Structures are given as C-alpha cells and as structure tokens.
Amino acid sequence: TQLLEQSPQFLSIQEGENLTVYCNSSSVFSSLQWYRQEPGEGPVLLVTVVTGGEVKKLKRLTFQFGDARKDSSLHITAAQPGDTGLYLCAGDSNYQLIWGAGTKLIIKP
C-alpha cells in the first residue's frame, strides 16, 4: 500500500517566521503535487514537481522534490496570515493520486 506521510500534522507560528513542512513516502511517484485548502473549500493546486531534485518557487513558497522522487518539502519564507490553511501533498502513481493527511498551518499576526 502506498502511503504519503506529512509532517508536522499541525504548525502554529508567528507572522514573519520561516517554516518547512514535509511529505515522505517509501514509494516512487511520477510527480508530486502540493495543494492548499481553506476551511469549507476544496483543495487548490499550488505546484506540481516532476523531476527528481526539482525546485520550484512560487513567490515566498519553495517546493523541492527529492532526488529519488519519494519525498518533497515545502518551505515558506516570512509567513503571512494569508498562508494559513491545510497543506496537502499528493503523489501521482499510475494515473491515481495518493494523498497525505495534510499539515494544518496557522500563521498568527
């Protein structure tokens, strides 16, 4: 059974701090996606990483795909209250997405 484990499960920090959340698996994925979900809404795709070692930046968010395509990290610089949400990773395996349970992030002003 393929699993994606996300850590930490919950993170609460002050505005302006930096943070990193992780998405780990023992399985290899053809690509990995990060989504952000706000309460009462569906997840919204942030980025897809495809190549091992790939790094993508989206403003203050930096996404990295592990060399072996089994893990990924999301780093946020100078976090803002608008970054608050549930961050989900999903691995693409044989046209099916395997989902992590998410990291709930709260940025306090």
Add this chain to the structure above:
Amino acid sequence: DTGVSQNPRHKITKRGQNVTFRCDPISEHNRLYWYRQTLGQGPEFLTYFQNEAQLEKSRLLSDRFSAERPKGSFSTLEIQRTEQGDSAMYLCASSSPRGQGDEKLFFGSGTQLSVL
C-alpha cells in the same frame, strides 16, 4: 468556465434517508473524481470516471454509495440509507491529464453532509 461546481453546498439529513449530490466539472475535462474528506484528514478516494465510464471504485466504499456520469458531463453521487458515519465533506474534482505525471485536479467547493 467558472470551474467545478457542486450542489448543494450543505445538506442536513436524518439517518436512513437517501441523499444525492451533483457535480458539474470543467467542461473540457474528461476525468471526474469523487472524494470524501473528514476534519483534519486528506481526501479519501471514492470513485472516478473517464468520460461516462466508471473506471474505479474504492474497495472501502459501501454498496449504499453509487455514482453516475450518464453523458460524460455532470455526475451525481447518491448515498442510500445514510448513517451518521457518512457525515463528511464530499468533494468532486475534474482533470484532463496529457500523460503520466500530469494529473492535476481542480476541485469544487464540496458538499458538507451532516447526518443526524
């Protein structure tokens, strides 16, 4: 196109009643997914369609759940004889992957089901 649309946004029902949810995907997307999500968890796969064909259904899915996509456009998810454990957010997503590794889902806002 305004994205994936789900109706209703909220549904409150009594245990034992049947409920039906509707999803209108992005018009050019050939894949449609149904997920269930409970608080603090990631989406749990229920089923998916490629055009009008239902290609996969979760083995964890009770026989009380059924989904259709009759013309390859909108889809409905029906839950018969609802139970309190069915209370969750039901999410619909659509996609149109160009190849392996290109599965990008666009989600609707979900239907929040509460079974009393």
